Amino acid sequence: MAVNNIVTMTNHNFELDCKRIHDSLGGLSQLIPSLACLTHLERQQLRETFKAVYGEDLISHLQRYEDELSSSSLNCSALSWWVLDPHDRDAVLAREALQHDETNFKALVEIFVGRKSSHVLLIMQAYQKMFRRQLDQDIINLDPPHPFQKILVALAASHKAHQADVSHHMSKCDARRLYETGEGSLGAVDEAVVLEILSKRSIPQLKLTFFSYKHIYGHDYTKPIKGGKYGQFGKALMVVVKCICNPPHYYAKILYSSLKGETRDTRILARALVSRAEVDIEEIKRVFKEKYEKELIDVISEEIPFGDYRNFLVALASRSK
Template sequence: MASTPLPIRHVCEEIHDTWGRLGHLVRALAKKNWAQRHQILQTYRAMYGEDLLIRLQLASQLKDSRSETFKLVFLWMLEPCDRDAFFVRDALEKGNTKALVEVYVDRKSSQLLLIKQAYLARFKRHMDHDIASEPPQPYQRILMALATSHKSHDKDVDMHIAKCDAKRVYEASEGRFGMLDESSMIEIFSKRSIPQLKRMLSCYNHIYGHDFTKSLKKKTTGEFEESLRTTIKCMYTPTKYYAKILHTCVKGCTSDRSALARVLMSRAEIDIEEIRDAFHAKYGVTLLYAIQQCTPTGEYRDFLLALATS
């Protein structure tokens, strides 16, 4: 029989009275949705005159074995746009292009605007300026094109435009000998909204019988082609994309140590169930089992498992 959730005030009392006992903190917060977490933050402040977020952040900065778990909980308790601002900053510091692609592809235009505002408020810097550089790298050209695509005034998806763009993309790739026509790709990605680009990719598949990413494999693979493939996979088949990211994490095949927690937090209240199904179908084991096998026993692993089943 499932246990009855504690009232918000009781959750706040438990957090306050058992502070430092991470097992209690994990059980109190890991399975809460954003509305509940927001209410906990407000109630905790009203009851104890203290900002729980600040307390968690300070604990995450301590030099002990518990800091990583406190950091995980701190990020989980942030507003999604604020959390994404931290993810972007971390990605820029580490040169992690995939984390940046995920934000620019998977967030709505209204969400991206809030992320940029949160980034400016947190770090006193403009996010787009930090991403851009001179001369721009291939992945940066794609990201800036996506930033422009979010400003598209065409809110409705147009099938005729999608078909025309699919043919233009074909001509810029498969219909062309040698290297991919980068300028044509950047132009299309700059002028169309993210939903319109998704429809274009769907039309491409329907017209030519395969995903556009397959044609990119046939080209001489350079940094631009690899960045474009990552972007398109995240955009067109997100559940498969995230399942693969998680698999590389649990297998230790990536230098991006934060990817496991980042993906689980980002997708926990969106499509984590579909990602779990895609993971199982592709790799033959459950995501929970894979996390258990790659992560040492403890509160950090318990939190990850809770996110994966949220």
């Protein structure tokens, strides 16, 4: 079933849209790509209308008809993520990342690096409300300890105590500190300095610092990390720096790996598309084509079995924010 042949939902009659969803039963697959076309405000209004008319939350309804979907519960999860308010979605994704057999640290990094500070505070509030737990405390309490923990705790702190404006002077000073306690030192890297900077600077400020590092020393900050001097801490730091410095490149690689990598993972694919569909999906698609010489939509169509789940992912990837 081609996405183009599906009737797009309208923002003029949400009650009718809700009726089509409520009465769909086995025909829900025809509505899935249409949901991908809605803006955040339209999805919010749709959910509110569904609750008012049918007395049931739209997400609960979608989950209830999970067995009616043709492509497994992954489809239902992706739809639920999409319909949720962004901060509620990130709270759910964070909880899922922490409860995974092996903690999904990359998912947590993407939340703390890719969201504004005001949004991160809402995520933490939503996490506490939903799960009656503190997100940053759950990260601290992970066992066994992992280098990502220190970095994530620092990033969580940065959203609570940073300056709103970026400073070129500060970025140059921080770049020099990173150099002098990293590749410019004789011993091992001083993790404490890295963590201090991560905890006290905003994401835009950190991005400017890494730009200053390249300007001053002639190469990216990731170059000395690759040299091995940073150890296991460096592997975690590498992910964070790449996600901060160039999100489209980071997500293009994530999407390609989830589709064509040795360990393919459609859940990672769905998470990335849902998270970036209203942020920078056009730029990600451009980078994807440059790096892999294929359109993202074409690769999704090649690798995901024909059906409503594929149509939903293609519809998300087809958005222009």
